[in-house]
Every structure is written in C-alpha cells, then in structure tokens.
Amino acid sequence: MAAHPGGFELNRRSLIRGAGIGAVGLAGTQLLAACSGGSSGGGGAGGGGSATFGSNASDEVPKKAYAAFVSAFEKKSKDTIQTKTSDHNGFQEKISNYLQGSPDDAFTWFAGYRMRYYAKKGLVGDVSDVWSKIGSNYSDALKQASTGDDGKQYFVPNYNYPWGFFYRKSFWQSKGWEVPGTFDELVALAKKMKTAGIIPIAFADKDGWPAMGTFDYLNMRINGYQFHVDLCAHKEAWNSSKVQEVFDTWKELRTYQDPSALGLTWQEAAQKLGNKQAGMYLLGSFVTQQFTDKAVLDDIDFFPFPEVKVEGTDSVEAPIDGLMLSKKGAQNQAAKDMLAYLGTGEGQLAYWKVDSSNIMTAKDADTSGYSAFNKKLGDVIANAKHISQFFDRDALPAMASNVMIPALQNFTKSGSIDLANLETQAKSLYANQ
Template identity: 65%
Template sequence: MPALHIAPDVNRRTLLTGLGLSAAVLAGLPLLAACGGGGAASADSLTFGSSGSDDVPRRAGDAVVAAFKAKTGKSVTTNVVPHNDFQEKINSYLQGSPDDAFTWFAGYRMQYYAQKGLVAPVDDLWEKIGGNFSDALKTAATGADGKKYLVPNYNYPWGFFYRKSLWQERGYAEPKTFDELKTLCATMQKDGLIPIGFADKDGWPAMGTFDYLNMRLNGFQFHMDLCAHKESWDQKKVSDVFDTWKALLPYQDPAALGQTWQDAAKSLEAKKTGMYLLGAFLTQQFTDPQVLADIEFMPFPELAVEGLDSIEAPIDGFMLSKKGGQNQAARDFVEFIGTPEGQNAYRSVDTSNLATAKGADTSNYSPLNKKCADAIGSAKNVSQFFDRDALPAMASNVMIPALQSFIKDGAVDVKNLESQAKSLYAAQ
C-alpha cells in the first residue's frame, strides 16, 4: 500500500484529524518543525537541520561540524531527521521554527522554496567561494530571481551498480543497448538471480527508472519540460516510457514495494541480485572493504535518442532558512561547506559521493569514484532527479502513488496524471 503523501500546502494536523486520529495520537506524531532551532540568533552558534540519518552521512555531517568548530570556535547544534520525513515535511518545517542551516538539493525544489521566500540568498558567500565551482554548479545553485540559494557539497551519478566478481564468474558483459540489457536480464533470471535490484517502499527510488527511460526515449529537454509541465502527460511519448518499462518489470525485484533501498543493497552484496539501478550513495551500505572494491558502475544503456548524453546526477548542499540568513555563524557554516577544507571533512567519512569544490582532495578517489566522476564529466546533460526537477506536490502526491501502482500491476492512467498536473501547476 503506498504511503500517505501530504501536499506542501496542506496542514498535516488538519489532514490527520480529518482522518479520524485523536488529539492524543496526534501529540505522539513527530513533526519536522519540532526539531527546528528557534531561539535568537547568535554570533557564535547555530542550529543545523540534517536529513543525513543513515550511519555514514550522519557521521560525515558530524565531521564537518567538528572541522568547522575547530577552525572557528563556533558551536553547531545538529538536529538529524529521518531522510524521508525531512523531504516530505520541508514546507511546514521552513514555515515553522526551522534550523539556521539545513541540508537540501539543487534544482526546482530549491527554487520553489526560494520563490516562496522561505530561504535566504547566499550571494555574498558565492562572492568568496564562487571560484571553487563550475558554471554548471553555479547555475544549479541559482534561483529563478538570479540569486544564489545553495552551496553545493557533493554530487553523485545514478546508474547500474554490480559486483565485478559475480559478473566475471557468470561471464556477463555490460549491455550497451536496451535490447542487450533485456537479454542480460533474461540470462540472469535463468541463472537464479534477481536481474535488477529494486526497492520502492519509500516511493522515490522508482523515479530514477522513469527519468532514465524518459531521457533515453525522448531526450533531456523533454524530461525537463515534462517536469515543468511545459509538456503534457497524456501523450504518446509518456505512454511509451511506461510501455518500455513493462519489458523490465518481470526482471525487477518482485519484493520492491515492501523494501527500502538499503534492503535491496543487501541483496546486491549477497550476490542474489545481478545489478541495481540507484545512486552511488548505495555504497554507503557496504562496510566490508572487499565488497566495496568489488562494486562497478555502468551507465543506463542507450535506447532511442541522445545515446548516453544525459545522466542523472543530483547535487546536494547546504542552505539557510530565512531566519538563519540573519545569523552570521550560520552563514559562515554554509560558506565552509563550499571550501575544499569543508568538503574534505565530509569525504573523510562518506567516500560514496563526489566533492564539488575545486581543490578538494581527490587523491583518495577509488576507481569507482573516478569512473562515476568521469561519467558525470563526459555527459552533455545533467538532470537532478524527478522529485528535484518537478513541482514537489507533483512528485510526492501524484508520481509516487502512480509509480507504485504501476510497479504493482503494470498499469498507469496518463490522462489522470495530466489532470492532476494541470491542477497543481495552475495553483502555483
């Protein structure tokens, strides 16, 4: 059963009360806003809201905080919130008592909250650290008003990951085309493997498959225009994406709707899964150095147009809440993550992601890191991810349940998708 997803403009307490939940039950439900900083701004301290709730990103965030404190003497109180909760409740969080600084993403999801006036611009910080970033990263950090709102920390590609030793044992070769991918999947299935690791309990992972099929079939610009609703959902191009996807459904993990991406990573580690389409962050789950060294990356194969020109490579960084913009310590902290020193501190723990600042230490990049970096560097087009490129309510309230339903029974109503998209985008 799909999870309940709340539109950004719906009050959560009102909605839950409408579902018949008592005040006592409501009192026991944690709200993201309750983890916010509140209080008065200080020149020597700040609060930091982090969605890095898994072990590796949590410790990496702690390393950044420790390095910042050692450098400046300023204190940081970190409030860590489960990743999905952070994403789904960000609107109420920013309108409540948010932390001074917080983790967030580039793309439309950054621009959306900037347009709502809920975050502070950081143009003055970019005047100091702008030379550390490429033009592409500068664009990704810029709002619709031309102001900068995010300082990038890292990025990472989405693609297929697999264990080299398993493929060598079975004699598998990397598929270059979609037809070759289907043939490989059929072979893996005959060999007793789950061909494609898949997990969509949390709703968002399936968007990666949709994005790649859409870009490979219809091109990068169509992907961006569809996310912005400049293209309609009830057209053949969109139906073709789902029709093409149907060819992969028999090869994707049948337990997808009941497991998290971390669960599916365990199956890849155990060599029960042939390959896994996800972001490079999945390697955070592998604590055995031999397993980590055995992981290989492969771009999503060619299909119809653009070849391998487009890649999904989300950018994560730090932002300031409106309140945090008035706190100099918070501004200093966000600036710090845009320096090689700050990003080196993060990567000292989390080696799954790629530093974005020029001058950051890449001497410890693994062969996998280098291959991922090369894949991003050679791409002509870089997308963020559907839930970052599209309207938040469209991603959470429409696409997640639609994709989960499609995974379950292979059916999707593109006319319904278009009807909902029209209403949501018209309301902006």
C-alpha cells in the same frame, strides 16, 4: 532523496515520501519544532559564535560524515554548531512546516525546483554574500543550480552523485556476464540472470521515490533530455505517445525487477545486491554506503544506463545535495561561515573522507584520494552533456508526491498506467502553482 507548494491545500497523502517537500498536520509541526531551534547566536566572523544545524543525514555513514564536517568547521572557526538529526524521509516530508515554524539556522537540502520554491516563498535565507566569497570555486552550472528565480543564491553544494547500474564485478566474472551497451543487451542479460535463479534487477519502492530514477532514465533515453525538462514543467503532455513508449519499454524491464519491491527500502535492496541475490541495481552512488565490508565495497562497479533510442548515454541523473539557511539563519554569521566553509575543498574533504560514495563539487577539492571507482563516477558526470536532478527535484513537487508516487507504485504492482489521468491531474496542479 520531496510541501508543498502552490496555492492549494495538501493533505498527508500528498507529501512526497522519501523525497519530499511536505506539508503536514499540527502533530508533524510539533515533532519538528521539538527537534529544532532558532538562532543560537551571531558571532562567527571572529569565532565564538554558535548556530543550529538541522540534518536529514540519519543513515549511519552520512551522519558521521556531517559530524566530521561540523567538527572540522568548529576547529577552524572556533564557532559552536549544534546538530539536530532527523529521520531522512520525515525531515523532507515536514520541511514546509519546519521552515514556517522554528527552523534551525542551517539545514540540509537539495538543488532544483524544491530549493527555488522555498526561496520564492521567502522561507529561506539569501546566501549571495556567501557566494561572493566561494563562487570562483564552483562551475557556472553549479552556481546556476544554486540560484533562485530572482537571480540570488540560496544553496551551497556539497556533492553530487550519478545514478546508474551497480553490480559486483567478481559475481559477473564468475557467470561470464558482460556490461550491456544497449537496452536490448540489458534485457538479454537480465533474462540470463533470471534463468540462473538470480533477481536480475534489485528494486525497491516502499518509500515511493526510487522508481522515479527508472522513469527518468527511460524517458531521457527514449525522448531526450529536453523532453524530460519540458515534461517536468508540463510543457509536454503526459498522455502523449512519447510517454506511452516510456512505460511500454519499462514493461520489458519490469519482468526482471524484484517482485517484492513495494515492500523494500533502498537499503534492503542494496543488501540483496551485496549478498549476490540480485545481479544489478539502478540507484545513485549512495548505494555504496550500505557496503560496510571492504571486500564487498571494493567489488562494486558501475555502468551508465544503456542507450535506448536517442542521445545515447549523454544524459545523466546526478542530483546535487548541500546546505541552505533558514530565513533567520541568514542573520547568523556562524551559520553563514559554515556554509562558506562547505564551499571550500577543505570543508568538502572533511565530509568525503567519511562518505566517499559521492563526488565533491568544489574546484579546489583534493581528489588524490579518489579510487578508480570514484574517478569513474566523476568522469560520468564530467562527460555528460546533460545533467538532470531527479524527477521529484525537477518537477512540481505536488506532481511528484500526489501523482507520480502512487502511479509508479501501481505500475510496479500491476504493470498498468493511466496516462489520461496523469495529464488531467497535471493540468490541475500546474494551473494552480
């Protein structure tokens, strides 16, 4: 779920919509400033302190989950946390001006480039002292994902979640459909679904970011994880035969993706899966937040993106979400204590009990409540040789917002892609970062 950085100006269209790191105009600044606030007080260590918390968890399930986490922290610490929830996409689009204005003490964010960028710009708080307390409760990989270019930590993970294909077990059983292990089998299955009058692959790209997941998987399956990383860093050229092969392969799938994708949000596409209008859906496991009917939720299953060419299914997209501190939030003990609480199994369990679509990251988290489905998701992450964050988190944000969103939306609409133009824009953007 992308302001942009760099030594260049960005306009509203350059923002990452739905995944974003955005620079916006004065109106956007005032909007976020109105729903934000400075440090409300120190305290914390002995209880009785207070802090503000800016959350992008505007969807019903994660909103309730963060409320449960905050409530558990307040009960344990005797601190008071004022939560200010903003629209998910809007929060991300306005994050740059938010951090430079009057940000809350703590806020929801993500691991990856966009975390490191704001750390490098000095707009967020160093939480290395928090990590000195919770570090042993995380894997080395999670610590690395929370570390800025200067070697200090700026992020505390809450959960991560794999991307893959989700489907309804009973629906597939009634049709005699089987999980595909290869790309050719995936295409053959999609053809059967289309013949049966079903949308084979639910797809939604109204917000711009969801299509990046399909690109990432095809790129990693065809060219390997390292190529994905190098392309995101522009160490590989966009106008190469390797990237061309990604889109040529995608064209085979495009025939089976929902033709109304550009008018749909991911939530709307999820409903098509739940209602058996679509056969499968490539998205993160947060998709299950949309299934409030327990019978439907219990019927959901998952399989990794099938192998295409190299590395089998070794690479998995499993973005990491968590909390950060604003620059002034780093001076607020209550805010620091809240992040430290997130680094405990107890804190993460308080969240997970409400939103079980994700996988807890703390080593001491009680996973006894995991369903077979949760365990399956967790195993996919645990067994992966390579874990990617997602294109808009791994790449230069301007590349994701200015270039990839319109390019992928145009590809979704027309099936054409101008790789020479992508390379020209990439050269300019990365040269100015």
